[in-house]
Amino acid sequence: MTTYTAPTKDMQFVLHDTLGVAAQDVPGYADLDRDFTGAILDAAGQLATDVLHPLNAVGDREGCRLENGVVRTPTGFREAFDQVREGGWTALDADEAYGGQGLPYVMQTAVGEILSSANMAFNMYQGLTHGAYSAIHVHGTEAQKAKWLPKMVSCEWTGTMNLTEPHAGTDLGMMRTKAVPQEDGTYRITGQKIFISAGDHDMAENIVHLVLAKIQGGPEGIKGVSLFIVPKRLVDEDGNVGERNGVSVGKIEEKMGIHGNSTCVMNYDEAEGYLLGQEHKGMRAMFTMMNEARLGVGLQGYAQAEVAYQNALAYALDRLQGRDVTGTKNPDGPADPLIVHPDIRRNLMDQKSFVEGARAFTFWGASMIDRAHRNDDKAADGLISLLTPIIKGFLTDKGYESATNAQQVYGGHGYIEEWGMSQFVRDARIAMIYEGANGVQALDLVGRKLAQDGGKHVMAFFEMVKAFCKEHGEDEAMRGIVEPLKDASKDLQAAGMYFMQEGMKNPNAALSGSYDFMHLFGHVCLGLMWGRMAKASLDALAQDGADRDFHEAKVATARYYMARQLPATKMHLGRIRTGAETVMALDSTAF
Missing domain, CATH: 2.40.110.20 (Butyryl-CoA Dehydrogenase, subunit A; domain 2)
Known part of the structure; x- marks a missing residue:
């Protein structure tokens, strides 16, 4: 249960x-x-x-x-x-x-x-x-x-x-x-x-x-x-x-x-x-539902990851299995709890850093919807339009991955229905499909949203990241946060430049890299969220009476994401730059 x-x-x-x-x-x-x-x-x-x-x-x-x-x-x-x-x-x-x-x-x-x-x-x-x-x-x-x-x-x-x-x-x-x-x-x-x-x-x-x-x-x-x-x-x-x-x-x-x-x-x-x-004009009215639904589906992706993580963490703290290679941690028991092992820690940190980053990203997206509707803010409306396929596609892909990682913590018990982890994985899987399959989200991002309003919304996002990095670049406590974010943002800009240079000559070159671009963009968005959360926690730690355990854990998780997850932007950029040649090489009859 x-x-x-x-x-x-x-x-x-x-x-x-x-x-x-x-x-x-x-x-x-x-x-x-x-x-x-x-x-x-x-x-x-x-x-x-x-x-x-x-x-x-x-x-x-x-x-x-x-x-x-x-x-x-x-x-x-x-x-x-x-x-x-x-x-x-x-x-x-x-x-x-x-x-x-x-x-x-x-x-x-x-x-x-x-x-x-x-x-x-x-x-x-x-x-x-x-x-x-x-x-x-x-x-x-x-x-x-x-x-x-x-x-x-x-x-x-x-x-x-x-x-x-x-x-x-x-x-x-x-x-x-x-x-x-x-x-x-x-x-x-x-x-x-x-x-x-x-x-x-x-x-x-x-x-x-x-x-x-x-x-x-x-x-x-x-x-x-x-x-x-x-x-x-x-x-x-x-x-x-x-x-x-x-x-x-x-x-x-x-x-x-x-x-x-x-x-x-x-x-x-x-x-x-x-x-x-x-x-x-039915599509105009339907998209009122669908844009809201796509943010809601992105939320479903990380929401399932959250409940799966909670249960995996409890299991890792309770389940005794093996001994810590650096020394026994539970001398009165037959074994140490699973959480002492580095690979279990890696698994749990992957989940924790994703879920908390995804929550901040989604809440930020919801606040932009409020600003667009309640303030008639066109810039906020354009930015959330750009980010909606990322919220839907990236968060559901990674949410499903996170749920399966939580299942993995259980070992064989994760595969047994009575433990409940199977349901989280099975429920999470649909979020990658409905309200526009994630491949369609990636095509929408690259084919429509990047160039929307002359590309000013993606440029506004780049400026937002640049301004954050510039503001905190001299802060020694933020150094391990800012530099990885700056590098990842450069990867994102390089991918966008590749699409501009090659996509006009060969649209397949852009579309073959669209899925990688969606994930690259998603990592930069979560990187920005972790940068903001790290700064908020560092500010809190500078005050008397701070909940030190909470904020120190937040900063440590931010550093983990920057060190262990954000480098994926380079992999995605590398794939994007290979273009369409290898993707489209086989004739359809050769598959």
């Missing part, structure tokens, strides 16, 4: 010591003092430990089942979902006009990490609802918002996003789902969607599906896609839920992980739908 304790102390350190949220000029941030954020995180942690995490293994073991057209969730999920609703956890950053609490998105993100670590499959039900809420909130008419949002905010009604079809994954322009306009202004939606997370369940009165479809007679390809609100049950003008719409579940997919979440094949048979946003 695994355990989980919310890392609230580290979250508070990121929010206040590293990001300084309460001092930022973002509306609503002045209220985020330590006591306020601490109370929220502690309460979320209690819910996670006492209610959600004990159901994690239950959901994995039982899964969901389809009975008479209705999906039944695992034992205890309905009661837990009631507690989440009653506690207001579904409404943290939602608009107060629709029953939300109006908190900044950074707090939604912090709480989201806790709930996702505790029970990823369960938290997806409300997480997908939040994405659908956001799309309607941004693109809906006033009447649509008044009709749908209050009960979605409370999760009395949940939401989904319906993109993928059996023959069309990432290439949404190939979709066949059609929308036929009616005289009353509604549409009849017909088609099939697959891989629909939380597509049906027994925990809410209604489910509001957001469905991509093509209006007959519209443009070909992606330019002809529109987005529609298609409820499971029809709702009258007074908000009363009525008869079943033409929406049904074809089957529940049998998956590698996240068994507690119902991944459904959804069939639409002339279902009544309502246009969301403009005709043929």
